[in-house]
Each structure stands twice: as structure tokens, then as C-alpha cells.
Amino acid sequence: MPLPYGVRSVPPMTRETVVRLDGVRKEYGETVALDGVSLEIRPGEAVAVMGPSGCGKSTLLNMVAGLDRPTAGTIEVHGERIDEMNETRLAMFRRHHLGMIFQFFNLLDDLPALDNVALAAQLTGSKAGPARRRALELLDELGIADRRNIYPAALSGGERQRVAVARALMNRPALLLADEPTGALDSKAGEQVMDLLLDLNQIGQTLLIVTHDERLAHRCASRLIEMSDGRIARESVLEKL
Amino acid sequence: MRAVWRAARAAVRRRKLQTFLIGLVVLLCSATTVVSLALLDASSAPFDRAFAAKHGAHAVAAFDPARVTETQLTSATAGVTATAGPFGQVVVKPETDSGVIRGTPLTVVGRADPGGPVDQLDVWHGRWPSGPGEIVLAFTPDPDFELGPLASTTEVVTGGVTLKVVGFAESINNSADGWVTPAQVAALHPTGLQMLYRFAGDVSTRDAVNARLAGVTTGLPGEALIAGEPYLTVKEKAAEDLGVYLPLLGTFGVLGLLVAVLIVGNVVSGAVISGFRHIGVLKAVGFTPRQVVAVYLLMVSVPAVAGAVPGAVIGALGGQSLIGEAFRGFGFGDTQVRWWVWLTALLGVPAIVLIAAMLPARRAHRLSAAEAISAGSAQRRGRALRIQRALSGSRLPRPVSLGLGLPFARPGRTALTMAALVLGVVTVTFSAGLGTTLTRVGVIDNQVSGDIGVRGLSPIFGTPTTRTDTQVEELLRGLPGTARVGVFATTELSVVGSSEPLLVNFTRGDVAELGYRAQLLGGHWMSAPDEVVAPSKVLLERGLKVGDRITVDAGGRHTTFRVVGETVRGPSGAPGLIAQWPALTTTVADPHLQPSDYFYQVQLQPGNDLDNYAEAVKAADSGLMAWNNTGTDSFSIIVAGFSATLGVLLALVAALGVLNTVALNVLERRRDLGMLKSIGMTPRQVVAMMVTSMGALGLLGGLLGLPLGILTHRVVIPMVSDAAHTRLPESVIAVWTPAVVVLLILSGVAIAVLGALLPARSAARLTIAQVLHNE
Numbered sequence A: 001m002p003l004p005y006g007v008r009s010v011p012p013m014t015r016e017t018v019v020r021l022d023g024v025r026k027e028y029g030e031t032v033a034l035d036g037v038s039l040e041i042r043p044g045e046a047v048a049v050m051g052p053s054g055c056g057k058s059t060l061l062n063m064v065a066g067l068d069r070p071t072a073g074t075i076e077v078h079g080e081r082i083d084e085m086n087e088t089r090l091a092m093f094r095r096h097h098l099g100m101i102f103q104f105f106n107l108l109d110d111l112p113a114l115d116n117v118a119l120a121a122q123l124t125g126s127k128a129g130p131a132r133r134r135a136l137e138l139l140d141e142l143g144i145a146d147r148r149n150i151y152p153a154a155l156s157g158g159e160r161q162r163v164a165v166a167r168a169l170m171n172r173p174a175l176l177l178a179d180e181p182t183g184a185l186d187s188k189a190g191e192q193v194m195d196l197l198l199d200l201n202q203i204g205q206t207l208l209i210v211t212h213d214e215r216l217a218h219r220c221a222s223r224l225i226e227m228s229d230g231r232i233a234r235e236s237v238l239e240k241l
Numbered sequence B: 001m002r003a004v005w006r007a008a009r010a011a012v013r014r015r016k017l018q019t020f021l022i023g024l025v026v027l028l029c030s031a032t033t034v035v036s037l038a039l040l041d042a043s044s045a046p047f048d049r050a051f052a053a054k055h056g057a058h059a060v061a062a063f064d065p066a067r068v069t070e071t072q073l074t075s076a077t078a079g080v081t082a083t084a085g086p087f088g089q090v091v092v093k094p095e096t097d098s099g100v101i102r103g104t105p106l107t108v109v110g111r112a113d114p115g116g117p118v119d120q121l122d123v124w125h126g127r128w129p130s131g132p133g134e135i136v137l138a139f140t141p142d143p144d145f146e147l148g149p150l151a152s153t154t155e156v157v158t159g160g161v162t163l164k165v166v167g168f169a170e171s172i173n174n175s176a177d178g179w180v181t182p183a184q185v186a187a188l189h190p191t192g193l194q195m196l197y198r199f200a201g202d203v204s205t206r207d208a209v210n211a212r213l214a215g216v217t218t219g220l221p222g223e224a225l226i227a228g229e230p231y232l233t234v235k236e237k238a239a240e241d242l243g244v245y246l247p248l249l250g251t252f253g254v255l256g257l258l259v260a261v262l263i264v265g266n267v268v269s270g271a272v273i274s275g276f277r278h279i280g281v282l283k284a285v286g287f288t289p290r291q292v293v294a295v296y297l298l299m300v301s302v303p304a305v306a307g308a309v310p311g312a313v314i315g316a317l318g319g320q321s322l323i324g325e326a327f328r329g330f331g332f333g334d335t336q337v338r339w340w341v342w343l344t345a346l347l348g349v350p351a352i353v354l355i356a357a358m359l360p361a362r363r364a365h366r367l368s369a370a371e372a373i374s375a376g377s378a379q380r381r382g383r384a385l386r387i388q389r390a391l392s393g394s395r396l397p398r399p400v401s402l403g404l405g406l407p408f409a410r411p412g413r414t415a416l417t418m419a420a421l422v423l424g425v426v427t428v429t430f431s432a433g434l435g436t437t438l439t440r441v442g443v444i445d446n447q448v449s450g451d452i453g454v455r456g457l458s459p460i461f462g463t464p465t466t467r468t469d470t471q472v473e474e475l476l477r478g479l480p481g482t483a484r485v486g487v488f489a490t491t492e493l494s495v496v497g498s499s500e501p502l503l504v505n506f507t508r509g510d511v512a513e514l515g516y517r518a519q520l521l522g523g524h525w526m527s528a529p530d531e532v533v534a535p536s537k538v539l540l541e542r543g544l545k546v547g548d549r550i551t552v553d554a555g556g557r558h559t560t561f562r563v564v565g566e567t568v569r570g571p572s573g574a575p576g577l578i579a580q581w582p583a584l585t586t587t588v589a590d591p592h593l594q595p596s597d598y599f600y601q602v603q604l605q606p607g608n609d610l611d612n613y614a615e616a617v618k619a620a621d622s623g624l625m626a627w628n629n630t631g632t633d634s635f636s637i638i639v640a641g642f643s644a645t646l647g648v649l650l651a652l653v654a655a656l657g658v659l660n661t662v663a664l665n666v667l668e669r670r671r672d673l674g675m676l677k678s679i680g681m682t683p684r685q686v687v688a689m690m691v692t693s694m695g696a697l698g699l700l701g702g703l704l705g706l707p708l709g710i711l712t713h714r715v716v717i718p719m720v721s722d723a724a725h726t727r728l729p730e731s732v733i734a735v736w737t738p739a740v741v742v743l744l745i746l747s748g749v750a751i752a753v754l755g756a757l758l759p760a761r762s763a764a765r766l767t768i769a770q771v772l773h774n775e
């Protein structure tokens, strides 16, 4: 029986890590956003990154997502050196192996929920029909199938974030990245998104979550990375609450 | 006020690209506006302008010195506002044949200086005579002076007097063929006294001018006035020559103005609308609505002024050379881009900028801070959303369907961009059609004149050939390289019932095959000695049509011809009827033709050098003149020049409009673009999306612009040929082959893609991390 959310059921045995960062450094002019970060994430892990504002959390996430390039160091995701890829290969890589959710959802305002989700598959060349069918399945599993024809402006924050999660899951990513996924939500909507992420992890989805929210970290993550001044200050294994 | 200034400065700095674009667009549009207005200005009454500038004479009169004294003439001033003269005037018959002086009589006038209150002369080469033995000849300025025959015209010998040519000048009145000092003319025994008059009151018709002239001469002895020439003769001649240019200049002028206004409007209003979010922020921090509007007006004024000034200068220089080129040779002297053109462009373009900024800024004025912030993103309209919906369900690749949806988000901006694209395509289409028409007219011209002209030498140039016309024809046919030979004998005959004589070309040999038959507009080629083919110009001027009869009178012998065909032009030279050779002897009892009265036109087999062939003819018989007769037509070159210039300029401006639209779309959709890239849109897909969004508009612009362009061509070309008193065959107007049509539609796409490519590529290079997290 297929797993819900279409999560990849069995992590590839040959790759015992999904993410491997080695001595990653990132400078923005004078600012050193990351200062020699090394990190490994194994399949099925849920890793939370915390730390004070400006310590480099988002930068770390961007490095893993290939949205920005390190000044030094190597980044391997899903067995591939993404720091050496050109823009096109990176886009292909993201499309097939990564899902991303953002604090402010980043949905296209002129498409209804369903088409926003379908978009992720359509970019890979899927036909509209199958893409919309899979998008509907996901919206259904996330409990918002009835909102499929509503435009983002008319959705609540929680609903928007669930649409964004559905979009991130469209292509069955090996790794789901989230930057402050509950940051713009009220506590109730935040809870729902947390539950969703937890669910996903429990059926095997690897997660990397950046958050200020300690409850989110403790609820969803199996490992906590605390950063300060661009470095990893502390790593700890979390007991699930 | 300080706050406003500072906010505007910050806004200019923050939007370097937009500011630069506004500046560039205003620059190009000012240039286009100046050129367009200068064209329109030039095409409205250029003669009147030049006439006024040169203080042209309303009447040029010649008096008999035996019947009237100089004092009598100077004191006869009834109804006159200005006079010049009396100047001694004499007709001389030159004995030289150097350069352009070919034994034709010259009217020489003695004038102390080229200026004066009436008929100011333009000494465009050399200087004014300073003493006896010097002459200035009347010619229209020749840009290729050094190459032409004028440069070798160095002296005029007449009645034992040698006059050195010291310069060339032109008179708007054509008041003389040459000017010498008053002392020199006295030595030549003047036969007339020239008076130049400017009159007060109505001078709009010949009768009115003649009435004024009669008013002046009433007190003078009878029959003192030998001749009085109203200026309307030169005016009508100028109108005919110029009429050919006016529809073309006007068309390009109007197109240029429209495009300039549209693009400036689009770019500036776009800048303001995309700044709505910023306006909201300004309001939120406490700027009053009035201050907000001021910030925005200031923000666009800076680049507008920076662009308008150099633009107007560039436009004036360009317009000057275009118009100067077009009007050189009409005797108008220098045709300046006038001050009102400058002023209109300098004030008008920035005014359009302000209006274009004002309209959306006023809306921002009314909006609350919160509304303004949200209005910064594109509006979502029902129809636009339905279209997006349909597109996302389509079979098109997703970047393409996303791109197709983009224009609907900003209907106003899209409409303006589209209008500019349509006008761009109209201009390109019209230019292309005009180019093809000119080329085809050129082909006809070359058939008419090419390749080689041969004529027997006239006795004043040397010993004429001793061969008969049949022998010359045989000689030519025998020369290597000859393909076809046509023989023409041209005589001037009186027409029964008309005072205007008529030229008739009697033809034999390969005349029909030289291309004359191919340019028939209607009817058929002559098949009997009483049939003639007539050029349109002859038919139009004489009110004839194919099928009519015309009777000529040759020394009392009447012959009636039937017009069986209408042709574009006929052989080079003044237009005349084309008849068969046998008709020559039946029409004219004793033609008395000299060797120089026969004209032979030779076409060569391809690959033969024309100049070598001409030399070979002269070597074979030194009594023959032979020349390469494939001239370039200056009208075509000039028109092709400004048509291409304006075509390219307007296409460029339209592309710039597209560039601006895409740049704004990218700016407003940075966040969406970042998201799309984060979920795996490749740089190539981003470019495809942005380019598609404009390519679609370009295609639509092409589809709308093409028929409009064809229509413009269809309307304007006949206006040109009407002005030239000719008719053009359909083959010259119907220039639209399917391949050309497809290319022209694609020209819209090309303009759009050209404009979209740059900002699309910059969109593809946007750093995702930055847009997603910072915005």
C-alpha cells in the first residue's frame, strides 16, 4: 500500500546521508554569514536549526537548497555536489529532489490553490491533467481539497501554508526544507502545520527546518542544531515530546 | 520640500535601471519627435517658407530701356512693399561648350550684390563677381559638385568677351541664368531692365499678381513692360516636384509622433505604477498626498530633462540631414529645422512625461497607504484569472503558458506596449513596401534607360558619324556583348486643337523587348503604324485615355494616331508618344534628321562591363557618343534613406518600450520569479516565459500592424504617383508576397523578442535567496 503524501518509501540504501556539508563558508562582502559549517543529515531524519536572528540559519538553508553558492566548502545533497552545478542543473536538481516551504508561502496570486500545486509538476513537463490529479490527491491528504479553486488571497494563512507544503511534495522530494514555516501563522494554524510536518517525517520524509519556535523544533525534530555567528554552536538529539 | 527632494533622489538611485530607461526613451522619443515634426513642417508649404526667407519677388519684370528710364522705374512704387533693380539684363549666346554651357542662350543680369530687399540669392559655391570679366551661374546646389559637370564649367565666352565663372548661386525666382557686375552688364549692351517686386495685398493668383504689376506700371510709358513673370510659375513647378515627397514625409512624421507619445506614456506611467508600493510606504511615514505626487514627478522629471535635451539635438541633426537631403535641388537653399520644432520637442516630450506621470500619481494621491501598498501588485481581474486558469490546463509547456498569462495581469500596460508594437510593425511594413516599390520602379527605370545610350555626335562637339542610322544599328548589333538594340527618332509635333506641342518617339528594333512592353499599364503594344502607346503623364496632362485619338500636324500634314496602350514612362527624357518606325515617313514628309537626332538604346548580355562597352562603341566610330545610361535615381536613394532610418528608429523605440514593460514586470514579480526558480524553473525556462509573454504581443502586433501597414502603403504610394503625374502599374504597388507577409508579421515578434531578451535574461539571473527572503 502506498504511503500517504507520496513520500519516497525506502531511502536509497547506497546513500547513508541526504545532506553533507563540509567546511561551508559564506561571505556577503564584509559579513560572514556562515563560518565553516559541517553537517550531515541522514535519510528520515528531521533536523531543526535554531539560533538568534542573523546567525546564518536562512543562509545555511539556502546553501542546502542551492539557492545561493558557498564562498568555500563543499555541499553534497542526495549524493550530488550541488556547489559545482551550473544554474540549469541546479534547477533540475531542486525540481526532482528538493521541496521548499517559506515563511510567506510564496504562492502565485493569479492561480487557484490547485494550479499552484500542479505548477511544480508542470515545470518538469507533466501534462496538466495528471499534474492536477496528483495535486488534488495531495490537497485531499492535507485536508484542503475543498479549497482547491480558491485563490491565495482568499485563503487563510494556515491554508496557504498547506498549499505550499503540497506544492513542495509534488515531486516526491528526498529532502523537505522549511524556513520558518510557522513564522507567519497564528498558533492554531501553526500547530496544524507542525502536525503535518511531523506526520510527514513519521512516514520517512527527511526534513530540515529553520525556526525560532522551540515548540516546533521539539515537536517535529529528532535533532537540534543551534547556531550562533555563522557557526554550529551545539548539536543535540531530541526526545520527541 | 527638502524631504520631497531627498525622497525623490533616493527613488532615482534605487531605480537606476528605470531612471536610465526613462532617460533613454525620452532621448530617442525626443529625437523621433524632432525628426517627425521637422518632416511634417517641411512637408507643409516648404516653398512658401523658402520664398519668405529669401524675400522672393512676387513678380520679375523686364522693361525696355529704350522706353523707360531707370529713375522712372525706381519711382514707380504703387502698391509695392519692396523692390530691387533696375538691373541691366541681356541674353547672351555662349560660344563655349565646357561643362554645362552648351550653346543655349543665357539671361545675364547685372547685380552689385546677391542680397538686397528682394530675391536674395544663395551663393552656394565660390563667390560673387567682384569686377568685370567674372560671372556667377544659376544652378541648384549639387552635393557632388566636384564630380559633376559644374566643376568643369570654368568660363563663358560670348561675343568676344570671356567671363570667368567665379561661383554658383540660386534664386528662388529663377530670375536669371547668370549674374555679373553692373559695369560688366553695361559692357554687354543690356536689352532689358530687370525689376523685382514684392507687393502688398492679394498675390495668390496669376491674375492678382498681374493686376498688381499693372498698378505699378500705369504711370510708365506704354509698352515699356516687356515681360512680367508671376512667382506662381516657380511655385507650381516646386509644388509638383515636392509633391512627390510630401505624402512620404507626412506618413513617417505622423507614425514617429504616435510611437514617441505612446512609449513615453507607457514607460513613465509604468514607472509610477510600479512605485505604488513605495508610495504607500511614503504615506505611511507621513508624506502628504501632495508631497507624494511631487516625489514622483521629480523622480521622472530628472531623467526626462536629461534625455530631452540631447534627444532634441540628435533629432535636429538627423532631421536636418534628412530634410536637407530631400530638399536640396529644389532651390530653397538651406532648409533649417525651425525653432518651433525644437521648442515643441523640448517642451512637449517632457510635458507628455509629466502628464503620463500625473495620471497614475493622482490615483496614488487618492489611495490610502494600505491600498497603495496592495495596489503595487498587479490587479486580479475576473477575466484575467479565467485566462490563467485555461492556460494552466492547456497542453503548452508551463513556462510558455505562464508567459502567455503575464500580459493579462496589467491590461493597461499591455495595451500601450501593444499599440507601440502595432505602430512599429506598420512602420516596418510601410518602409519595406516602399523599398520594394522603389526597387521595382527602379527596375522599370533601368529598362527604360539601360544599359547603354548611343547618339550621333552633334556638330558643335566634333565630326558627326558618317554612318546612316541603319548602319549604326548594324554596327551596334555586331559589337560583342550586344543583346538588344532599340532605335528612337524623336520629333516635336504640333497637336491639332492644342497649343502645347507633343513629342513623338518613332521606334524600331528591339524596343518592345527592351522592357517598354512590360511596363504597359493597360491596353496593348502598337501593332500598326497608326497606333501609339502613351505614358500616363501625357495622358493625364492632355486628358486622354486608351482608345482616344490624337491628330498631329507636321508642316500642314495631319496624321491621326490611336492610343492603344498606356505605359509608365516611355524612353528617358521628356515624356512623349511611342510610335512605330514606318509612321515616321508618313507623318513627317521630310524629317531632316541629323545623326544626333537618333538615339540608340543597347542592352548587353549579362556579365558585360557597361563602361568598356561604351568605350568600344566610341572606338568603333568616333562620330558616336556612348555612355553608361544606368543612373541612380536620387529620389529613390533619398526616400529609401529616410524610410530605412525611420523604420529602424521606430522599431528600436518600440523594442525599448517592450524592454521597459518586461523590466517592470520582472521588478513587480521578483518574488514570483524567485519562487518559480526555487521549485525548479531553469534559467532557460525563465527566459522562455518572459520572452513568450512579449512574443505573443509581438505576434498579435504583427497581425494587426501588417494590414494597417499595407493599407498605408496602398493609400500613400498613389498619392506620390499622383503628385508626380504618373500612374504606377499594379506590380509596383502589390509587393506583398506570402514570404514577405510572414516576415513582416514576424518583425513584430522580432521587435518584441529583441526588447524582452535583455530583461528576461536578467530575470533568469536573479538570485533567488535574495528575493525570497528580503522582499
Ligand SMILES: Nc1ncnc2c1ncn2[C@@H]1O[C@H](COP(=O)(O)OP(=O)(O)OP(=O)(O)O)[C@@H](O)[C@H]1O
Pocket (backbone or CB within 6 Å): A028, A031, A032, A033, A051, A052, A053, A054, A055, A056, A057, A058, A059, A060, B769, B770
Ligand atoms: N543577500 C545578502 N546580502 C548581504 N548580507 C546578507 C544576505 N543574506 C544574509 N545576509 C547577512 O548574513 C547574515 C545571516 O543572515 P541570515 O538571513 O542567514 O540570518 P538568519 O539566521 O536567517 O536570521 P533571521 O532569524 O532573522 O531570519 C546576516 O548578517 C545578514 O545580514
Ligand SMILES: [Mg+2]
Pocket (backbone or CB within 6 Å): A057, A058, A059
Ligand atoms: Mg532567516
